[in-house]
Amino acid sequence: xxxxxxxxxxxxxxxxxxxxxxxxxxxxxxxxxxxxxxxxxxxxxxxxxxxxxxxxxxxxxxxxxxxxxxxxxxxxxxxxxxxxxxxxxxxxxxxxxxxxxxxxxxxxxxx
Amino acid sequence: xxxxxxxxxxxxxxxxxxxxxxxxxxxxxxxxxxxxxxxxxxxxxxxxxxxxxxxxxxxxxxxxxxxxxxxxxxxxxxxxxxxxxxxxxxxxxxxxxxxxxxxxxxxxxxxxxxxxxxxxxxxxxxxxxxxxxxxxxxxxxxxxxxxxxxxxxxxxxxxxxxxxxxxxxxxxxxxxxxxxxxxxxxxxxxxxxxxxxxxxxxxxxxxxxxxxxxxxxxxxxxxxxxxxxxxxxxxxxxxxxxxxxxxxxxxxxxxxxxxxxxxxxxxxxxxxxxxxxxxxxxxxxxxxxxxxxxxxx
Numbered sequence: 505x506x507x508x509x510x511x512x513x514x515x516x517x518x519x520x521x522x523x524x525x526x527x528x529x530x531x532x533x534x535x536x537x538x539x540x541x542x543x544x545x546x547x548x549x550x551x552x553x554x555x556x557x558x559x560x561x562x563x564x565x566x567x568x569x570x571x572x573x574x575x576x577x578x579x580x581x582x583x584x585x586x587x588x589x590x591x592x593x594x595x596x597x598x599x600x601x602x603x604x605x606x607x608x609x610x611x612x613x614x615x
Numbered sequence: 616x617x618x619x620x621x622x623x624x625x626x627x628x629x630x631x632x633x634x635x636x637x638x639x640x641x642x643x644x645x646x647x648x649x650x651x652x653x654x655x656x657x658x659x660x661x662x663x664x665x666x667x668x669x670x671x672x673x674x675x676x677x678x679x680x681x682x683x684x685x686x687x688x689x690x691x692x693x694x695x696x697x698x699x700x701x702x703x704x705x706x707x708x709x710x711x712x713x714x715x716x717x718x719x720x721x722x723x724x725x726x727x728x729x730x731x732x733x734x735x736x737x738x739x740x741x742x743x744x745x746x747x748x749x750x751x752x753x754x755x756x757x758x759x760x761x762x763x764x765x766x767x768x769x770x771x772x773x774x775x776x777x778x779x780x781x782x783x784x785x786x787x788x789x790x791x792x793x794x795x796x797x798x799x800x801x802x803x804x805x806x807x808x809x810x811x812x813x814x815x816x817x818x819x820x821x822x823x824x825x826x827x828x829x830x831x832x833x834x835x836x837x838x839x840x841x842x843x844x845x846x847x848x849x850x851x852x853x854x855x856x857x858x859x860x861x862x863x864x865x866x867x868x869x870x871x872x873x874x875x876x877x878x879x880x881x882x883x884x885x886x887x888x889x890x891x892x893x894x895x896x897x898x899x900x901x902x903x904x905x906x907x908x909x910x911x912x
Binding site: 530531532535549550551552554555558559562577578579580 | 640641643644645647648650651652673674675676679680683684686687688
């Protein structure tokens with residue numbers, strides 16, 4: 505469990521940037537999207553999403569903006585910035601290399 | 616709004632240590648999220664109260680969210696650290712360059728402090744404002760020290776009027792500053808015991824010419840003490856963890872008071888030093904108690 509939590513913690517930024525890079529989203533939408541795509545695998549307290557989003561915003565990787573929905577409710581949408589796109593590309597590249605290397609090691613050796 | 620959600624958001628509001636503007640924005644975002652989750656749960660068949668309870672449970676413990684948020688916003692930028700350290704740096708320079716006796720420089724510094732404080736106060740009380748605000752308390756300290764020069768029969772009478780008034784000013788200003796975070800009031804009060812220490816070291820001599828000569832002799836040490844204060848404040852702004860912030864305020868102020876005692880050549884004896892050190896600890900930590908009292912009331 506701790507191992508999973510650590511893995512998630514180490515990749516939170518990349519996951520959030522990846523989700524926002526496709527389409528700008530607000531907090532609750534991000535939670536629903538994570539639930540849907542991971543088929544409920546990622547379980548965490550929803551309130552902890554916001555410190556993570558605000559950390560990314562402080563680092564200039566995302567930009568938050570209040571927008572009014574058709575039902576006149578207001579939601580804060582997060583947009584990925586150019587810097588965020590660059591960081592995401594770097595993180596994805598590192599992740600690809602890492603997972604390829606891990607897979608190469610853990611797969612049984614074929615004779 | 617459902618009482619459960621309102622109570623939860625109230626708790627968050629009390630625990631979040633952010634500027635009023637950032638806090639308002641954050642709570643608005645939290646409310647929107649809880650509203651969405653609660654509505655979705657109601658649509659799936661839960662009652663309004665059950666949905667609110669579950670939404671709050673999904674959102675997580677208030678203290679943990681507040682802590683995580685604090686660690687994001689608690690570390691200021693280098694620019695904020697510089698602006699926060701600037702008033703101490705200016706005082707340090709005044710003494711290092713022997714400009715403390717130049718009335719033009721003193722007026723410029725005074726106008727600068729007034730201008731910066733007014734600007735900061737009306738622009739959401741940013742973190743760099745509080746060290747500047749501390750210099751507003753100098754007249755209160757100096758007035759107190761000047762009471763020593765009164766004839767003994769007037770001294771008691773003046774002290775009886777001065778002490779409650781000084782305490783009232785100190786508590787009122789502190790109360791105004793702790794609305795965001797009690798530590799900002801501590802930063803504001805940080806130079807008070809040091810200024811008091813230097814003023815006592817000088818004022819215990821009743822000969823004006825002697826005071827002037829003593830300031831000349833001590834000027835470099837006074838400059839050094841304010842330079843230490845500047846570094847202390849910059850460190851306070853930059854570090855993230857709360858316990859580090861408290862340590863960053865406590866340790867250097869006690870070191871500076873040792874410096875004051877050594878340079879005073881016995882004018883500040885051990886007991887006087889102990890009094891100043893106790894005052895320093897009290898001024899740094901008492902805003903926490905005051906904040907708790909205000910929150911509970």
